[in-house]
Amino acid sequence: LKMKYNDEQAKRRKLFNEVQEAKGNIRVFCRCRPLSKAEVSDRCSTVIDFDVAKDGELGILNGSSTKKTFKFDRVYTPRDDQGDVYADASPMVISVLDGYNVCIFAYGQTGTGKTFTMEGTKGNRGVNYRTLEELFKIAKERNETFTYDISVSVLEVYNEQIRDLLAPLTTSKKLEIKQAPEGLHHVPGLVEAKVENIEEVWNVLQTGSSARAVGSNNVNEHSSRSHCMLCIMVTAKNLIDGECTKSKLWLVDLAGSERLAKTDVQGERLKEAQNINRSLSALGDVISALANRSSHIPYRNSKLTHLLQDSLGGDSKALMFVQISPSDKDLSETISSLNFATRVRGVELGPVRKQV
Ligand code: ADP
Numbered sequence: 001l002k003m004k005y006n007d008e009q010a011k012r013r014k015l016f017n018e019v020q021e022a023k024g025n026i027r028v029f030c031r032c033r034p035l036s037k038a039e040v041s042d043r044c045s046t047v048i049d050f051d052v053a054k055d056g057e058l059g060i061l062n063g064s065s066t067k068k069t070f071k072f073d074r075v076y077t078p079r080d081d082q083g084d085v086y087a088d089a090s091p092m093v094i095s096v097l098d099g100y101n102v103c104i105f106a107y108g109q110t111g112t113g114k115t116f117t118m119e120g121t122k123g124n125r126g127v128n129y130r131t132l133e134e135l136f137k138i139a140k141e142r143n144e145t146f147t148y149d150i151s152v153s154v155l156e157v158y159n160e161q162i163r164d165l166l167a168p169l170t171t172s173k174k175l176e177i178k179q180a181p182e183g184l185h186h187v188p189g190l191v192e193a194k195v196e197n198i199e200e201v202w203n204v205l206q207t208g209s210s211a212r213a214v215g216s217n218n219v220n221e222h223s224s225r226s227h228c229m230l231c232i233m234v235t236a237k238n239l240i241d242g243e244c245t246k247s248k249l250w251l252v253d254l255a256g257s258e259r260l261a262k263t264d265v266q267g268e269r270l271k272e273a274q275n276i277n278r279s280l281s282a283l284g285d286v287i288s289a290l291a292n293r294s295s296h297i298p299y300r301n302s303k304l305t306h307l308l309q310d311s312l313g314g315d316s317k318a319l320m321f322v323q324i325s326p327s328d329k330d331l332s333e334t335i336s337s338l339n340f341a342t343r344v345r346g347v348e349l350g351p352v353r354k355q356v
Contacts, residue, residue: 110256154208
């Protein structure tokens, strides 16, 4: 048993070194979806140049020449599949079993593939399902030296309110974020479903997805204006030395980052737009404060950043997918997403400076 333990420790050191590469900054992977059928029939042209996509570069085309290039940790062309994308995220996912808090989020304009990347489709599953599948696989491989308890919560933040997507529809309690003394943030009353295997996970994710649709007239519109958040909580017990660690992985499909045309926005939609702006700009502010090593990180300015507090900053690991459209008609939103992602990529995480 001791030998097996040493073996595992060696494997984990290797993985740790790979993940170390990710430590110290927020990694940014850029994924471009294919042109849709409608865009093809509307004769939209592609403005993304993947010829420069070596080593994570991507260009914006201006006629036949490349006008501007951006550099990320990875760039996926429309031909790269869900497996390619997950393979690159996997080391970060696995580090949650070793006690790290991790956050993976998809950012971008509505219709660019955030839900496709995170949730995927039944025949072509995304990061959420693949993550849990891999966590169970590794937990099983390590079962002589570790026991893992894995539970999941699925929630939505809409108009600055947290909605539990696993709670029975009849419950309408107001959910607030609390912090245990010196401990992790949590939401008292939120359902934490203990999952033992991947079939149970599938059921839980389905429940979450269908709850999201209930109560909204237009599901697509609703989901583009709310943040959908899956939290995976892991308690690991080392059977050799009895040590116990708790860690958390957030997988977040953010609301669409597009700016709404001013004339379009009134009443309820204005409130929604302001709340989306508020939480996405709060996310930007948290990231800037981390980048500046500021002594105050404004996590509490939005529900989104407050929820992510344990997994964004300090020695946690973060990965952002910036999702883009290839079409000329989306160019200005694409450039604004790529600019945001460039700022995020410059951020060095690390212990937050103590307030004096
Ligand atoms: P978002 O969540 O950003 O609003 P969606 O995930 O709903 O966007 O994607 C919009 C449409 O584009 C969906 O029909 C989706 O299946 C398709 N799509 C997105 N990304 C890809 C991709 N990489 N390959 C194939 N289809 C994609």
